[in-house]
Amino acid sequence: MIPAFTDSAARRRFDAYFSEVDRLLARAGADAAELRGDLEAHVADSMAAAPGGSEGERLDTALSRLGRPIDYLRPLLADELIERGTRSYSPVTIARGLSHAVLAGSRRAGIGLAFGLGYLLLAIFTAMALLKPLWGEHVGVFRNADGTISAGIVAQSGGARELLGWWSIPIALLLAALLYVALTRGLRALRQRR
Amino acid sequence: MTRQSDDSQEAISRWEVQLRKGVLEFVVLLSLSDREQYGFELISGIAKRAAIDLPEGTLYPLMLRLAKDGLISSRLADGDGGAPRKYYALTAQGRELLLDMIPSWSKLAASVDRLLPGASA
Numbered sequence A: 001m002i003p004a005f006t007d008s009a010a011r012r013r014f015d016a017y018f019s020e021v022d023r024l025l026a027r028a029g030a031d032a033a034e035l036r037g038d039l040e041a042h043v044a045d046s047m048a049a050a051p052g053g054s055e056g057e058r059l060d061t062a063l064s065r066l067g068r069p070i071d072y073l074r075p076l077l078a079d080e081l082i083e084r085g086t087r088s089y090s091p092v093t094i095a096r097g098l099s100h101a102v103l104a105g106s107r108r109a110g111i112g113l114a115f116g117l118g119y120l121l122l123a124i125f126t127a128m129a130l131l132k133p134l135w136g137e138h139v140g141v142f143r144n145a146d147g148t149i150s151a152g153i154v155a156q157s158g159g160a161r162e163l164l165g166w167w168s169i170p171i172a173l174l175l176a177a178l179l180y181v182a183l184t185r186g187l188r189a190l191r192q193r194r
Numbered sequence B: 001m002t003r004q005s006d007d008s009q010e011a012i013s014r015w016e017v018q019l020r021k022g023v024l025e026f027v028v029l030l031s032l033s034d035r036e037q038y039g040f041e042l043i044s045g046i047a048k049r050a051a052i053d054l055p056e057g058t059l060y061p062l063m064l065r066l067a068k069d070g071l072i073s074s075r076l077a078d079g080d081g082g083a084p085r086k087y088y089a090l091t092a093q094g095r096e097l098l099l100d101m102i103p104s105w106s107k108l109a110a111s112v113d114r115l116l117p118g119a120s121a
Helices: A008-025 A029-049 A055-066 A069-088 A091-104 A106-131 A165-193 B003-032 B039-049 B056-068 B092-115
Strands: A139-143 A149-153 B072-078 B084-090
Touching: A008 A029, A008 A055, A008 A069, A029 A055, A029 A069, A029 B039, A029 B056, A029 B084, A055 B056, A069 A091, A069 A165, A069 B056, A091 A106, A091 A165, A106 A139, A106 A149, A106 A165, A139 A165, B003 B039, B003 B056, B003 B072, B003 B084, B003 B092, B039 B056, B039 B084, B056 B072, B084 B092
Parallel strands: none
Antiparallel strands: A139 A149, B072 B084
């Protein structure tokens, strides 16, 4: 329900607000049209309930009380993208969902950061598998001259002995795959429990 | 005003927003336990009766989630000016959850109250 505007400047501000809503809701899937309709109806009700003032003033008050679209739609976007990403195992969609979760703040930020670190570890395992044939003496699990163990992509490996050899590649790929499945299933289970 | 008190004021505002968001689901279910309401009526009532002043847009993604979880239902009915309005109501599942939430809330509120300075142990 769009308010009937007589003030064209107010109508432009209304359209600008809802084009931002549309831009954000374009990624929100099936609920987008329903949510937009709810928000439009809310603005119309809020303007009608205002005690006085011009159309433009009543619109500005209604939009200000509604809040910035990014602030109240971000948690929804995070949920939608994570749900879609975990269903399709799409790392790009999951990463976008996690970034929205982190920016949404509080508990979501903690969860987003924890899973973000998990996916970073996954990226490191994948990079190890890809770099091993090219930079073999710096990638793998190393026993250093002082007896300590280093693992991953190591810039300085002089004096260290590589322990796994070419086995680094299947082991890194296996760990990456296991981590990917575990993180994605964990994220999906967490989302369904909320 | 000093910078320290500005920082403290800002920290309190952030904490209050998180607190309000945390109880919003409970407050929405409580508000709908009396009768069905449309969105603007619901959020205005919450702001007035419970002094929970949140960006009003926060309500709608929450209502979508509650509907998906089967806790509320909605129907279109004529509003004051004749244009259809979406009215929200509690489902049986929502009412059951609310009845379980009320003692949990009372217990939590009482426990926190007991920690306040001057409260009897």
